Amino acid sequence: LVSLLPASGRAAPPGSLRALPPVPSLETALNLGMDYRAPSRLPMDLPYYHGPLSKKDCEALLLEDGIDGNFLIRDSESMPGVLCLCVSFKNFVYTYRIFKDRRGFYNIQTVEGAPQMLFSNLKELISTFEKPNQGLVVQLGHPVKQTSSCPRWRRSQIELDSIYENSNSDYVEVLP
Template sequence: MDLPYYHGPLTKRDCEILLLREGVDGNFLLRDSESVPGALCLCVSFKNLVYTYRIFKQKQGCYSMETAEDAQKQVFPSLKELISKYEKPHQGLVVHLLNPIMRTSRNLGWRRVKISQDDNYENGNNDYVRVLP
C-alpha cells in the first residue's frame, strides 16, 4: 500500500504510543486489523484516547467504513478519498483527521508483540467505534 500513513501490522499498543506521544487531537494513521483479517483500522487520537474505525475492502476494490446501524454506508473508490472525506469536520468521526502520522525508517520495522493481560493502557479491547450519521 502506497500511503505514507499506512503502518502495516502495527499493534494496537504501538499505534497508541505513536498517536498519543504528542498529545494532539486529530493525529491519525492506518494499520492492519489485529482481530479481523483483511480489514484495516483508521486510528485517530482525541482527548488522550485512540478511537479505531474499521475499514473493509469491497469486492469491487472500493472501501467502506463500519457505520452505526442507522447510518448510510458510504463507499469510496480509494483509501485516499476515504481519508480526504474525514479530513473535513462533522463527518461522523469523534474528530476530523488533522495530522497524519507518517511511516519513518524508525517505525518501518514495527512487528506484532504479545501483550499480556497485565499490560495497562488507555483503551480497552472493545474500542472500535462506528461512524455516525
C-alpha cells in the first residue's frame, strides 16, 4: 500500500485535515458500518474487475506493457469483502483499498491530503480518478480488462460445483 505519512515521516497532528485514518481493524470497521464479510455485490459488467487475482498476477498484468496508468480492480487477499484498485506508475504497482459501507457507498484510501470522497458505485469512483490530481499517484488511464469470456474467479467456482463427491455410504474400497 502507498504510505500515508508525510515526507517528514511523522504522522500529521490529530484532527488535521491532512491526516488519513489508519486502516481500521475488523472490529472497528464493522462498528463504522464497513462490511468486510458481506459479498461486495459488484456489478459484473465492469471489464476491469478481475475477482480474486493474486498480487503477483496483478503486477504482471499491469506492468506487462510498461504504460503508466494501467489499472484494474481485484479482491483484497488480506481483507475479505474489500476491493483493491491497482495502478501502475514508473514500473511499480500501487494498491488502494476500496471499502463499501453498509449504506452501499464506496470509499477509497488515497494519498495524504486528498479529501475523502464517497461514491455511489464503482464506475463513478473510476471516472473520478481518471482525472488528474485526485489523490492517486497517477490518474487512471488504461483499464486492464478481463480477457476470458468466463472470468477466472467464476470459472473456478463452476469447476468446484461440478466435482462429484462420494458420501461415506457410497464409498467402496477397491482392492488390488
